Amino acid sequence: MFVDLPLDQLRAYLPERGEPEDFDDFWERTLSESRAHDLAATFTPYDAHLARVDVYDVTFAGFGGHPIKGWLLTPASPEGPLPCVVEFIGYNGGRGLPHDWLLWPSAGYAAFVMDTRGQGGGWRQGDTPDPAPGTGPETAGKLTRGVLDRDDYYYRRLYTDVVRAVEAARAHPAVDAERIAVAGGSQGGGMALAAAALAPRIGADISYAFVDVPFMCHIRRAVEITDALPYGELSRFCAVNRDRAEDVFATLAYFDGTNFAARATVPARFSVGLRDEVTPASTVFAAYNHYAGAKDISIWPFNGHEGGQSLQALEHLRIARKIFG
Template identity: 65%
Template sequence: MFVDMPLDQLRGYLPERPEPSDFDAFWDRTLTEARKHELNAVFTPYESGLAVADVYDVTYAGYGGHQVRGWLLVPRGASGPVPCVVEYIGYGGGRGLPIDWLLWPSFGRAVFVMDSRGQGAGWRRGDTADPEPGTGPQTPGVMTKGIGDPAGYYYRRLYTDAVRAVEAARSHPAVDAGRIAVAGTSQGGGTALAVSALVPDLSCALINVPFMCHIRHAVQITDEYPYAELAAYCRAFKDRVEEVFTTLSYVDGLNFAVRAATPALFSVALRDGVTPPSTVFAAHNHYAGPKEIRVYPFNGHEGGESAHAMEEAAFLRTHLGL
């Protein structure tokens, strides 16, 4: 069934944003602290058996100087530095294996895949620990990890890792540092949205059915996971509800959207109960940069699948070349 308001209302939906007064200072301080650690990006050649790409097993320093893992795939035989798509992963997944990431190299572009710290045991394996324990009790998953304090919250670390992933990708000589896109689906889409605001000189962003947008509204209208983790926590800690949503306001995609100037392609599916359409349209409608959105009326959280990948490929041709 269609899970949200009618499409004509969604296109004009522009809700108020729960923005903390120190939002910019919080993220400026966070990234300044992260950059006190040397990036230490290491690209180790990896024998993948693939004929179409040279593969590197990547490590670099993310939040707190913690080691983050990734993959870099560069089209084999490229004559010079090539554009690069920095890819972020959906909730519960990890970087997997190089064979999982052949789409963008098949179009002649490099792809840098960031592993998600502390995830990758749900549906595609990950290899990056989250050394920061957060504080206090938490539900399964990472949605409530450290949620009592914005400074200790999990997504502060993940989004910082994501900014540093762009810096790591740019450091490799096979990558054209001036032609970088960020991309992702669900949690990865929400991460790409955050980075589109935190890194001002990107070429474009592919923001596919993004998670972590209009968060309080999402928790109120869907029972689906991962938002259900927040509802479960609030059910147990009835006296901490406002504290929870104050922390979440520092990572809400709406507050990144109004700060973004990066050209962006969004997607939304009208039968999506995981990232309800009103949460996606709220982010899109608040987005300050040049933007387009593709609507898939009869799809759920899978979004536009291969058809949307072709839309993304066309968008990249416009903004990255090739």
């Protein structure tokens, strides 16, 4: 069933954003601290048993200089620098294996896949630990790790990794640094939003953002209208820590996709499923309607969190062909 507002109301849904006064200062400080560490990106050739694709095992310095893993895939022996799509992964998934990521190199582009620190134990394996586990109480999962302190919060580390991943992708000679897109679904969609807003601040310009069924948008409403995980982790935490709920949402405001959307000017394609109980449609439209750049949205009325799946991927390929050739 449809689980949120009617479509005509969703198209007009523009809620007030709970934005901290020092939002920009917080992220300027965070990115500045991160760039004090050498990016130290390494690309080690990797035998993935793929005849038509070159694969590199990537390591780069993310938040705090922590080593973050990834994959770089290109068509075999590319001629000249290629457009590159930097891909981010959904909640509790990891980078998996190179043959999981053949769509973009099959279409003639490079693909840079960022592993997600401390995740990869839920549905696809990962290889990157989170060496700064956070302090304070937390419930199972990552969503409440360090949530009582914005500086200690898990997503501060993760979103910094996102920006550094864009920098690392741009550093490889097979990649055209002037033709970079970011992409992801669910948590990965929230990460793509963060990249679109934050990466240009350090000169890592992005050409396009593919933002599918994004997580971490209009977070307070999400917690109020769905019990589905991962937002259910926040509900459970606030139910136990009754006297700290407002502290939780004060931290989350620094990581809410609606606030990143209001600062992102990169052209973007969003997608939403109107039967999505994981990232309810109104939370997606809140980010979409606040998005500052040129934008469009794919609406899947009879789909949930899976969104458009293969048809959405086909849309992405068509857009990439148009913007990258």
